Amino acid sequence: MMPKAPVFLMAPLALFAHDLMPVPAKLQPGAGRLRIDRNFAFVQLTGYREPRLEAAAARLVEHVARKTGIPMAPAIGKHAPEAPLIVYCDHASAPVQTAQEDESYRLTVTPMGARLDAPNPLGVLHGMETFLQLINLDASGFGVPAVMIEDHPRFPWRGLMLDVARHWFPLADVKRTLDGMAAVKLNVFHWHLSENQGFRIESQRFPKLQELGSDGEYYTQDQVRDAIAYARERGIRVIPEFDMPGHTTAWFVGYPELASAAPPAPGPYQIERQWGIFDPAMDPTREETYQFLDAFIGEMAALFPDEYFHIGGDEVNGKQWDANPSIQAFMRAHGIKGNEELQAYFTRRVEAIVEKHGKKMIGWDEILSKDMPHNILVQSWRGQKALADAARQGVGGILSNGYYLDLGYSAAHHYAVDPLGEGAADLSEEQKRLVLGGEACMWSEFVTPELLDTRVWPRMAAIAERFWSTQNVTDAADMYHRLGAVSRDLEWLGLAHVSEYEKMLARLAGAGPVAPVRTLADVVEPVKDYAREAARPYDRFSPLNRLIDAARPDSETVRRFAALVDHRQTAGDIQEIREYLTLWRDNHARLAPILASSALLAEDAELSKDLSAIAEAGLEALDGKHDPAWIAEKTALLDRAKQPKAELLLSVEPAIRKLVEAAR
């Protein structure tokens, strides 16, 4: 029997420099290069056809035009030129996209043309994104290097959760996010739609949910259908989350009878304006609660076609339950011992409702109890160990711990987290298959539409690679190199992570020059984890227009400088280090007048002084060896500079410390 395709030899990737992210499963470099010109308009679809494929081809042509600046020619005359890319799609994908679909594709590029083969449209969509990423500019012009790629994802569940409740994001932000997701082959958009701080979707059955619970900031059902269709066009599932029984204050503004506060009267409730964990929770002991949820979930289950339905389930503090005598009486009557058991009772009841409406339930770690049916899915904010425990119970899961984009960590930090690492590493192969993948989470206490792209991108692309590429793709330096190229590609898609950064710096500078502000901003990072919330009180109305809001969790400047310090060998290296340090040393004098005239920047004066001081220490260190007194003095200086100020870290400090220590 003849093999259906040429045998692949796995070539070391380094031999073929590419900017692909995620890295494909198999890649075989070829010889030569396919030129990209105006005739790329003539992409040809063959095999199975559907409108989604036509739209995808048109989008690809449009994206190629944007990336290259080459206008694509409309069909002129009778004889179209030969197709530069022939797409073959074998058959349809499922009417409603599932986590069980074949997402593979094969892409072959030769100097004569390219061919993309996929069993179904999902693979076609992914292969087109790969093709787009492969386009680059060299001395001969725009083109795609000859290559054969066979690709498929490692995990079937590759998601991003967006919290549109704490801060509100209009539909355009959602669509732009979906564009970015498709570019890096993510396939699940998890829409966190309700919170203490807002109920963000129209219910026709219970209109007071959005009318009283949203400040008017919610999606109509037409908009939701629009977003779902937009996502499906891009191979992305949409899963709604309605967090319950906690995180539900906004529901109670319109429907206080759902809450558990003790009689005489629950409520009135107000939309929550603070951040944190709050007491209000649904009353799990009243049948009316389940009648409401039955009707509500029925309405939403009909609106969202995905097979999964997310019910949240996290962070119930139980205080309203403890304080309500009738709930306590119910627990005694039914032998329910403690709030954890009471929530498990609630979750089982809700699971039955979800199932009744034809859906499978997904929720955070807390939904798992021992007698839960096995077709639920656990989204773990706790970690791989929790997923492993679920898998050993026969319950599937996805990882979010380690992928919280709101916590200020670098791309490399998230990149190092593996859904099957840590506590899940010793699962059996069968158990491992229950870990379906992961989802990054964009909680929005500190994110607004203005900041969204800068907080999601480009880091999200590194996590997307973790979910798609094989487990051994872990080289952070290589990842960062490719992340730069992906970041540029994302800008052509309309994502604004670069331009918004510049606009924020200009705002901070006020009437002053932006350059000194950029110099400081390029070497600071937000404090990590939950340190920001601990630093001062924040709420829904806190302006997010400070340096911490502009500061990137990942600084290319700092990475470059740190690499120079680590590998310094040539005079050129030393010279470049010296130039950086001189720029930083002199920056405070340039920034001082701006600090004095910008109320937004005033808080960063100490940080700026610290940068100058440690840069000067670094320059002295470059000049030769120093005595222990000098070392002690500079170490103390570095220790002070290491302390967070204005919720920012001077992320260049560790590299300068190395220089100081080397001068010992």
Place this chain on the structure above:
Amino acid sequence: MMPKAPVFLMAPLALFAHDLMPVPAKLQPGAGRLRIDRNFAFVQLTGYREPRLEAAAARLVEHVARKTGIPMAPAIGKHAPEAPLIVYCDHASAPVQTAQEDESYRLTVTPMGARLDAPNPLGVLHGMETFLQLINLDASGFGVPAVMIEDHPRFPWRGLMLDVARHWFPLADVKRTLDGMAAVKLNVFHWHLSENQGFRIESQRFPKLQELGSDGEYYTQDQVRDAIAYARERGIRVIPEFDMPGHTTAWFVGYPELASAAPPAPGPYQIERQWGIFDPAMDPTREETYQFLDAFIGEMAALFPDEYFHIGGDEVNGKQWDANPSIQAFMRAHGIKGNEELQAYFTRRVEAIVEKHGKKMIGWDEILSKDMPHNILVQSWRGQKALADAARQGVGGILSNGYYLDLGYSAAHHYAVDPLGEGAADLSEEQKRLVLGGEACMWSEFVTPELLDTRVWPRMAAIAERFWSTQNVTDAADMYHRLGAVSRDLEWLGLAHVSEYEKMLARLAGAGPVAPVRTLADVVEPVKDYAREAARPYDRFSPLNRLIDAARPDSETVRRFAALVDHRQTAGDIQEIREYLTLWRDNHARLAPILASSALLAEDAELSKDLSAIAEAGLEALDGKHDPAWIAEKTALLDRAKQPKAELLLSVEPAIRKLVEAAR
């Protein structure tokens, strides 16, 4: 009788540094500052109300939030805070906006609050833009300095013409352009909808116009209505232009019988792909032509509410008329001497049709003939003298000569052109009133949606000031200072002139670093006037992705450097000059590897070498006096560097030449 408002004393503007553009008619600084915080949400409308005012207030709040990064608070609780801005509108403006409306407003800002008074919504809209521009950041936070402004435009007709025919601009580009226009108080959007290269609007009466004449790139009538409504919301009139009898090849693809080509058969015609002036023109001798135009203009006159209807009329070369025996016979039979008279005959016929459909005719210079009715309006591409001639005939006009944004001139160049300058300066006051204002023109041979914002903005704002502010507002340095602030404000509106520049530079750099590309790009300018078209053949499909396409007609870097050279006195000045020169001298070495690996940049190698060479000469000049041989050598070098290369000028050359000459 008490004066209705405090007496204004005209204070020298320099005492009150502001970033207003256009400069208002009268400005009286006050004491203190109105703080801007989340309560700005509570703008209060009083007096005459209409939905447009509600929308404008909501937009103002949204724009303040974007500019400051301060989230505006929704109404919470029963007691709203005091209104930070009270708007009083006296009465409605005309149902269809005209060139005769009162656009004045009065804005009073005190530390306690602000008040905006206007006779009608147009003044309110302008006053709101002034308020938004006044917001700045100082050591106390965001606020508006106390001030009283009484403002009204110098000219009632302040326009921008966008050619959407040579290159196509989707509706989103049009709307974004309207946003920018409103921000600088422009009030006429002139929509150049048909050309040899495309017919860009749906005709239901003659559908082959768009079906065969547009490559599918046209606006539906619903989209046109949407744009007109969007413009009216912003105080902007929309005037369609259908250029005839020339510039009409795209019409003839579907309706060849309109053309003048000699029998046996006119056509078939193809959409024109080249740039230039072409032979096809309507046949002015056949009654069927006027029957067609009567039906077509009737359809379009119903769609566009403005009182004016633009029929183009420019650049008919007459070759088809000369070559057609039956047209020649017609001319003899009717005593028509020459093509100019034939066009005048056509224009009078068309004028009657336009008038029949309730509109006044506007057209380019060529429409004016001695027996034309006086209610037409001439848009002059020829200059103030032509306008003066029309005014002496009692015919009104607007100036476009001097305001062509496609010709690569600086903001200062356009700023120096006055509609009542040059040949119109000696008109009587009554005649001057016939000059209604002006329109900038964005012809689109070299503009795509990607480039649109970079080619229109921020220069358009300087022209808008020319049209609005008093004639004595002419200080270019002051204009540039304010233009920088306006440019930043426009970015918050969503205009992409800054971010697109950066994206284009990144594309040019390919896989290389962007910084050396930016260094070169920041000191070059496109060749001026029609030199680009002369440099090489271009057509509709020419990629506009080269350095000339990124290069700005105005370089802030060059202005700064030239100012330093002119005023160099301190050691600091000399040091800054030296730093610039050193950067430029060393740039070619940095850029060389990128030039070698980017097909797009390769053509700029000579330019880059020239920059290095003249910068080195500049550095030597700083070091002291030199002998005549040195001067002669460097002058020759500068002369060579002055020559355009790759359609670019090294715009820093004149300033370096000054340094060289000073070293004599």
